[in-house]
Every structure is written in structure tokens, then in C-alpha cells.
Amino acid sequence: MITxxxxxxxxxxxxxxxxxxxxxxxxxxxxxxxIELILNASALNFVAYTKFVNQNLDGHIFPLFxxxxxxxxxxxxxxxxxxxxxxxxxxxxxxxxxxQS
Amino acid sequence: xxxxxxxxxxxxxxxxxxFAINAFIVKRFTKTAVGISCLAIFGSLxxxxxxxxxxxxxxxxxNYYIHxxxxxxxxxxxxxxxxxxxxxxxxxxxxxxxxxxxxxxxxFSTYYMADDIRFGRFFVYMSLFTSAMLGLVVSDNLLGMFIxxxxxxxxxxxxxxxxxxxxxxxxxxxxxxxxxxVGDVFFLLGIVMVWHTVARATGEGSVALVDIYKxxxxxxxxxxxxxxxxxxxxxxxxxFMGTIGKSAQFPLQVWLPDAMMGPTxxxxxxxxATMVAAGVFxxxxxxxxxxxxxxxxxxxxxGAITAFGAATIALVQTDLKAVLAYSTISQxxxxxxxxxxxxxxAAFMHLITHAVFKACLFLSAGSVIHSLHDHHTHAxxxxxxxxxxxxxxxxxxxxxxxxxxxxxxxxxxFSGFVxxxxxxxxxxxxxxDDGGALWGxxxxxxxxxxxxxxxxxxxxxxxxxxxPKDQELYDHTHVEKLSxxxxxxxxxxxxxxxxxxxSGSFTGQKLVKFPVIKKEWFQTLIEKPxxxxxxxxxxxxxxxxxxxxxxxxxxxxxxSYDPNHGLSEERAHHVHHVHHIGAILSIIIAFSGVGLAYxxxxxxxxxxxxxxxxxxxxxxxxxxxxxxxxxxxxGVIQKGLLKLNNLLAAFDMGIFxxxxxxxxxxxxxxxxxxxxxxxxxxxxxxxxxGGPLVVKGFNVILRTLQSGKVQFYFIVIIVVLVSYIFxx
Numbered sequence: 012m013i014t015x016x017x018x019x020x021x022x023x024x025x026x027x028x029x030x031x032x033x034x035x036x037x038x039x040x041x042x043x044x045x046i047e048l049i050l051n052a053s054a055l056n057f058v059a060y061t062k063f064v065n066q067n068l069d070g071h072i073f074p075l076f077x078x079x080x081x082x083x084x085x086x087x088x089x090x091x092x093x094x095x096x097x098x099x100x101x102x103x104x105x106x107x108x109x110x111q112s
Numbered sequence: 113x114x115x116x117x118x119x120x121x122x123x124x125x126x127x128x129x130x131f132a133i134n135a136f137i138v139k140r141f142t143k144t145a146v147g148i149s150c151l152a153i154f155g156s157l158x159x160x161x162x163x164x165x166x167x168x169x170x171x172x173x174x175n176y177y178i179h180x181x182x183x184x185x186x187x188x189x190x191x192x193x194x195x196x197x198x199x200x201x202x203x204x205x206x207x208x209x210x211x212x213x214x215x216x217x218x219x220f221s222t223y224y225m226a227d228d229i230r231f232g233r234f235f236v237y238m239s240l241f242t243s244a245m246l247g248l249v250v251s252d253n254l255l256g257m258f259i260x261x262x263x264x265x266x267x268x269x270x271x272x273x274x275x276x277x278x279x280x281x282x283x284x285x286x287x288x289x290x291x292x293x294v295g296d297v298f299f300l301l302g303i304v305m306v307w308h309t310v311a312r313a314t315g316e317g318s319v320a321l322v323d324i325y326k327x328x329x330x331x332x333x334x335x336x337x338x339x340x341x342x343x344x345x346x347x348x349x350x351x352f353m354g355t356i357g358k359s360a361q362f363p364l365q366v367w368l369p370d371a372m373m374g375p376t377x378x379x380x381x382x383x384x385a386t387m388v389a390a391g392v393f394x395x396x397x398x399x400x401x402x403x404x405x406x407x408x409x410x411x412x413x414x415g416a417i418t419a420f421g422a423a424t425i426a427l428v429q430t431d432l433k434a435v436l437a438y439s440t441i442s443q444x445x446x447x448x449x450x451x452x453x454x455x456x457x458a459a460f461m462h463l464i465t466h467a468v469f470k471a472c473l474f475l476s477a478g479s480v481i482h483s484l485h486d487h488h489t490h491a492x493x494x495x496x497x498x499x500x501x502x503x504x505x506x507x508x509x510x511x512x513x514x515x516x517x518x519x520x521x522x523x524x525x526f527s528g529f530v531x532x533x534x535x536x537x538x539x540x541x542x543x544x545d546d547g548g549a550l551w552g553x554x555x556x557x558x559x560x561x562x563x564x565x566x567x568x569x570x571x572x573x574x575x576x577x578x579x580p581k582d583q584e585l586y587d588h589t590h591v592e593k594l595s596x597x598x599x600x601x602x603x604x605x606x607x608x609x610x611x612x613x614x615s616g617s618f619t620g621q622k623l624v625k626f627p628v629i630k631k632e633w634f635q636t637l638i639e640k641p642x643x644x645x646x647x648x649x650x651x652x653x654x655x656x657x658x659x660x661x662x663x664x665x666x667x668x669x670x671x672s673y674d675p676n677h678g679l680s681e682e683r684a685h686h687v688h689h690v691h692h693i694g695a696i697l698s699i700i701i702a703f704s705g706v707g708l709a710y711x712x713x714x715x716x717x718x719x720x721x722x723x724x725x726x727x728x729x730x731x732x733x734x735x736x737x738x739x740x741x742x743x744x745x746x747g748v749i750q751k752g753l754l755k756l757n758n759l760l761a762a763f764d765m766g767i768f769x770x771x772x773x774x775x776x777x778x779x780x781x782x783x784x785x786x787x788x789x790x791x792x793x794x795x796x797x798x799x800x801x802g803g804p805l806v807v808k809g810f811n812v813i814l815r816t817l818q819s820g821k822v823q824f825y826f827i828v829i830i831v832v833l834v835s836y837i838f839x840x
């Protein structure tokens with residue numbers, strides 16, 4: 012029997028996985044992948060809630076938006092990564108310390 | 113004349129400006145300085161004449177007065193000090209006397225002081241002095257009088273010490289200043305007492321004369337006591353102590369004879385005619401206070417003792433100026449005696465007549481002294497035993513001095529007789545009426561009158577009659593020629609030693625009436641401020657300054673002469689009777705004094721040295737001035753004050769310096785050390801050093817936080833969000 016909590020557990024696992032990836036991985040592309048995981052977790056939450064609580068289409072619209080925004084965000088993020096690589100010849104996150112000062 | 117503070121002020125300010133200009137601008141004392149002084153005083157004289165004319169010939173009523181004030185300073189509602197002018201008939205007469213005498217004496221000074229090295233300095237102080245005296249006369253309150261009083265004290269000090277190369281002159285100036293200061297301290301205390309009482313009675317403190325009269329009329333002094341004595345007695349006594357000091361009354365008379373160290377014109381102005389009269393003038397002003405304090409008998413005794421004691425000392429003096437000095441004290445004693453026995457009018461009249469003839473006597477003495485030049489010591493001669501026969505050399509001075517001597521001795525037709533006789537008459541009247549203790553002043557007064565006639569004529573005979581005692585000195589003396597600044601002042605003053613100017617009759621009695629007019633203006637215009645007459649002050653509003661004259665302008669009825677002085681017919685008859693007895697007595701006494709002097713010093717029938725031998729104890733006491741100087745210097749000062757001073761010095765140096773000052777020093781040292789430690793340890797290390805430490809700490813924290821590591825920021829965001837969620 013698939014219940015709301017099953018969805019929520021899955022999404023929590025996804026969310027935590029995304030956070031762990033963001034914190035632990037030093038590769039910028041991996042961090043972007045982590046972000047995607049977090050976004051997917053939230054999109055899953057929307058769909059799950061709308062299926063079990065609202066039973067209308069509002070919750071289905073939001074994942075579509077999230078997918079679009081995530082695509083745009085990934086494009087921008089990858090563009091930054093490429094630009095960063097051109098300058099630093101590295102995609103290691105610890106090289107990006109210019110926010111320090 | 114419109115009387116406001118501004119319009120009367122020039123009387124005081126003209127001589128004051130002369131003083132200021134001479135002292136601070138015309139620094140090289142030249143003839144210019146002298147001219148300025150004389151002109152300024154002439155200006156004051158003209159002003160005084162205008163006021164005198166207004167009051168005396170305008171014949172204002174006796175109770176007319178002008179009182180205008182301005183606020184000197186204002187320290188809130190309960191303490192506001194007003195200064196102002198108070199002009200009544202007394203002031204008007206006094207103003208003319210002071211400025212007139214001062215002007216003539218200034219003129220004479222241009223002769224007497226001409227070859228003095230400090231010619232200009234003398235005039236500086238003379239101007240200041242005249243200004244202060246005029247200020248005292250027009251002043252409306254006791255504090256104003258006190259201020260001018262002290263300025264005069266200072267001028268007196270400076271002028272006595274004019275010849276400061278002489279040690280005696282310096283000592284005399286200090287003595288005069290310190291002795292009068294004793295009286296002044298009491299005067300100030302009296303002012304404080306009066307201020308306090310007025311503030312209590314009317315709610316606003318004041319020492320203006322009208323306010324004092326008002327409080328007296330309201331009974332504000334009743335039932336107030338100070339250490340068990342009535343406050344009014346204490347206040348009156350304290351203020352009268354000022355008179356005792358300034359007018360050289362017993363027991364503070366010691367300074368005046370020494371004051372003769374100053375130049376003779378200054379003696380004439382300050383120590384004979386005006387300044388010493390200021391004390392008597394003050395007593396006249398506060399007469400209601402003296403009366404309310406029941407001090408009149410005391411005052412009469414002080415005056416009588418002074419008059420008698422000084423007259424006896426004058427008997428043995430050989431210095432020309434010393435005789436005059438003692439006669440001044442004696443005559444001042446008469447005035448105080450007059451105040452004491454209630455002869456208010458007569459005492460004031462004697463003040464005026466005495467000022468005129470005493471100024472003239474001193475100027476004549478100056479004229480004599482100045483022309484007697486000792487070629488061995490290059491000094492002026494003042495000793496009477498070296499004079500004699502001078503009437504041939506100086507006829508004009510002789511004339512002036514003779515008239516004045518006749519006046520002071522109380523010979524009829526001269527001013528001294530008119531005024532002194534009225535004082536003695538009133539003293540006799542009081543003695544006959546009230547008897548008892550009041551016989552003392554009357555008897556002493558008559559005896560002193562005899563002595564006065566004797567010693568004054570002794571002086572005249574020794575100086576101007578007989579053969580020259582010092583032939584060389586006599587031969588060197590030039591024959592006097594009439595000069596405007598030597599003889600004219602003398603002759604003008606001499607003119608005013610005649611009695612009819614003051615009394616309206618030749619003798620002051622009804623015996624020989626002045627043929628044309630009978631205007632006893634003194635008695636008409638000046639009224640004793642008795643208790644019964646103070647009622648008019650009772651509802652008086654406090655006079656406030658305003659540029660508009662808001663005084664009631666209805667003209668007062670002119671005063672008229674009442675031969676009975678408001679007494680009943682029977683009583684007036686009695687008074688006149690007693691006065692006739694007094695007049696006849698004093699004529700007899702005066703002529704017998706003159707006769708005795710004639711027998712002793714001209715006819716040679718009686719030998720003075722026989723009397724000296726016979727009464728050698730008395731003679732010695734008199735020569736030592738009743739040992740008053742010895743008593744004050746050896747007794748009071750050396751035994752008392754000096755011991756006290758030594759004790760205080762010992763306390764000061766031994767105890768106060770050692771323990772208080774040195775102890776304070778130790779305490780301070782400790783305090784310095786402690787505060788130094790505190791500064792080093794606490795302020796510098798903790799305060800000054802602590803600031804950077806804290807900043808540094810914050811720096812480390814902030815620097816650590818801003819690592820620039822994106823993942824760290826992310827952790828922070830997560831932690832914050834999570835903690836936020838959990839805190840909800």
C-alpha cells in the first residue's frame with residue numbers, strides 16, 4: 012500500500028542526499044547535481060501532497076515550473092562552471108574563494 | 113531745577129572725573145591737573161548753590177524731601193539694592209558748605225602746595241575726597257554713605273601720608289586709618305542689623321533713610337532683641353560707633369591730632385571742616401534711631417567728655433596745628449553733645465559754622481606756617497614758642513585768624529557764639545528739666561567753653577602778639593602781600609564767621625535783633641526728626657526707579673517761622689528764659705577765658721610756668737594726652753593684640769601648618785600615587801589595552817566566519833534554517 016508517508020520518505024531521502032552531495036563533494040558539477048536532487052525532492056513533495064490531500068491539479072503545475080527553473084538554473088550554473096574553469100583551470104569548489112573579501 | 117538722579121549726579125561726578133582725569137590721563141602732574149581739579153569743584157559749587165537757592169530761598173517746608181533711586185543691582189525679589197539721592201534742607205545746606213569750603217581750600221592749596229614735589233598727587237586726592245564727601249551728603253541710604261565714607265577714609269590716609277619720607281607721617285596715616293576702621297566695622301554691623309530689621313518689617317531689605325524712618329514709625333524695631341538687648345539700641349550704637357571713629361570722639365579720638373602730619377590745606381578740608389563732620393552728619397541722619405534706642409544721654413556724655421577732654425589737652429600744646437586739632441575734636445564733641453541733648457538744629461548749625469571757621473583757622477595756620485621758614489633745617493616752623501609778634505608781618509592772616517578765634521571762642525556777633533550757645537542752652541534746659549545725669553554734659557560743656565576761649569586766645573597771643581621769640585626767624589619772614597590764592601580764601605571764609613548769616617540776628621538771641629529782616633532760616637528750615645514726626649513716612653511706598661517723576665507735584669506749604677517751635681506759650685517762655693541764662697553764662701565764660709589768657713600771655717600778670725609747677729601731675733597727663741596713646745599702643749596693642757597675634761601665629765605655624773598643611777600634603781601625595789597606579793594599571797592596561805583586545809577577538813570570529821568557502825556558507829544557512837524551524 013503506497014501512502015503519503017512513503018512518498019515523503021522517498022523525498023526526504025532525496026533531499027538529504029542532495030544536501031550531503033552539496034556539502035561533501037568538491038566538484039562543482041557534482042554540487043549542481045546535488046541541487047537538482049533537492050529540487051526533485053521538493054517537486055515530489057508537491058505531487059504527493061496534491062495526490063493525497065487536495066486532489067486537484069495545482070500540485071501538478073508546480074513540478075513543471077520546477078523542472079523548467081531547474082533546467083534554466085542548470086544552464087546558468089554550467090555556464091558559470093565553464094567560465095570558472097577557463098579562468099582557474101579547475102572545477103574544485105575550494106578554488107572559488109573570491110567571496111571571502 | 114528738576115531733581116533726578118541724573119541731574120544731581122554731576123555734583124558728585126565732576127570732582128570724581130577730575131580725580132580720574134588727573135590720576136590716569138594727566139599723568140605728569142602739571143598746572144593743568146590743578147586747573148581741572150579747581151574747575152570741577154567750582155562746577156560742584158555752582159550746582160550746590162542752585163540746590164541751596166532752591167531749598168533755602170524757595171523756603172520749602174521742613175518736611176520736604178526729594179528721594180530718587182536707581183537699582184544698583186538686583187539679585188532676586190528679596191535682595192535688591194537701590195542707590196539714590198535724598199535731598200532735604202539738611203542736604204542742601206551741607207552741600208553748599210562742603211563744596212564752598214572745598215573750593216576755597218583748593219584755591220588756597222595752589223598757594224600752599226605750589227613748591228611741593230607732589231603738587232599734582234595732592235590735588236588728585238583732594239578731588240576724590242570732595243567727590244566722596246558730596247556723595248555721602250546726597251546719598252539716600254546707609255550703604256551708599258558707607259561706601260563714600262570709606263573712600264574718604266582712604267583719601268585721608270593718603271593725604272596724611274603725603275610727606276611719606278617722614279616716618280611719623282607714615283605712622284600717622286596708618287594710625288588714622290586703623291583707628292577709624294574700628295568704628296567703620298561697627299558701622300557696617302549696624303547697617304546689617306538695620307537691613308535685617310527692615311527686611312523683616314516690610315518684606316524687602318533696604319537701608320534707605322526713608323525706609324528706616326518708615327520702619328521706626330511702623331514699630332518694626334519693637335520687641336526685637338539681640339543677646340537680650342533691644343535691637344534698635346544695638347543698631348543705633350553700632351552706627352554711632354562709626355561717628356565716634358570718624359568724628360574722633362572719645363575713646364577713638366587718638367588719630368586726629370596725629371593726622372596733622374598731612375599738609376595744612378588737607379588738614380583744613382579733611383580733618384577740620386568736612387570729613388570729620390561726616391560722622392556728625394551721619395548721627396543727624398540717624399537721629400530717630402538714636403532716639404528710639406534711648407541712646408541720647410549716652411551720646412551727650414560721649415560728646416561732653418570729648419569736648420572737655422580735648423579742650424584740656426589743647427591747653428598744653430605748643431604746636432600751632434596741634435592746638436587746632438584738639439580744638440576740632442572739642443568742637444566735634446559739642447556737636448555730638450548737641451545731638452545728645454536734642455539740640456538737633458543747633459548741632460547742625462554748629463557743624464556748619466565750625467566748618468567755616470575751622471577751615472579758615474587751618475588755612476590761616478597754613479599761611480603762618482608756610483611763611484615761617486627755618487633756614488637751618490629748611491623746614492617750616494609750627495612751634496608757637498618760636499613765633500610771636502607776627503601780626504605786623506601778616507596783617508591779613510591775623511585779621512582772618514582773629515575773627516575765627518573770636519568765633520570759636522563764642523564771642524557775641526560771631527558764628528560760633530550763635531551755634532555753641534544754642535547747644536549749651538539746650539544742654540542747660542535738659543539739665544534743668546530732667547536733671548540727674550544730664551547735669552554732667554551741661555557742666556562739662558560750659559567748662560569746655562571756658563577752656564576753648566582760653567586756649568584759642570593763648571594760641572593767638574603766642575603767635576601774633578608780644579615780642580618775637582625767635583628773632584632770626586622773624587627777620588627772615590616776608591611781609592604779607594595781598595594775593596588772590598593766599599588771602600582771598602581766608603577773607604571770604606572770615607566774612608562767613610559773622611553770626612548774622614546763620615541766625616538772622618546778631619547774637620542768635622532776641623537781645624539784639626537784625627534790623628531789617630528776621631529770617632532765622634536755620635531754625636525755620638531744619639526740623640528735628642522726632643518720633644512724633646516720623647508718622648508721615650508710615651504709608652510710604654517703596655520708591656522705585658522710573659524716568660518719569662511720579663511724585664505728587666502739589667506744592668508744599670512754605671515753612672514759616674514759629675518762635676515758639678510748636679510749644680505752648682508757657683513752655684516757650686521757659687525755654688527762652690533758660691536760653692537767655694545760657695547765653696549770658698557763656699558770654700561771661702568766654703570773656704573770662706579770654707581775660708585769663710590775656711593776663712597770662714600778654715599782660716604777664718600770671719605766670720604760666722607757676723601753674724605748670726603747681727599742677728605738674730595734671731600737666732604731665734595732659735602732655736601725654738591722658739595716656740590714651742600709651743594705653744592703646746602699650747596696653748591694647750602690645751599686651752593684647754600682639755599677644756593674640758603671636759598666639760594665632762603660633763597656632764598657624766605650629767599647628768595649622770604642621771598638621772593641616774603638611775598633613776594635607778601627605779594625603780595628596782598618597783592620593784597622587786594611588787591615582788597614578790590606577791591610571792597605569794586599570795586605565796592604561798585594562799581600558800586602553802582592552803579595547804584592541806576586544807576588537808581583535810571580534811576580528812578573529814568574523815574573519816573565520818567569512819572564509820569564502822561556499823560550502824561553509826551553505827552549512828551556516830542550513831543550520832540557521834533548521835534552528836529556526838525548531839525554534840517555532
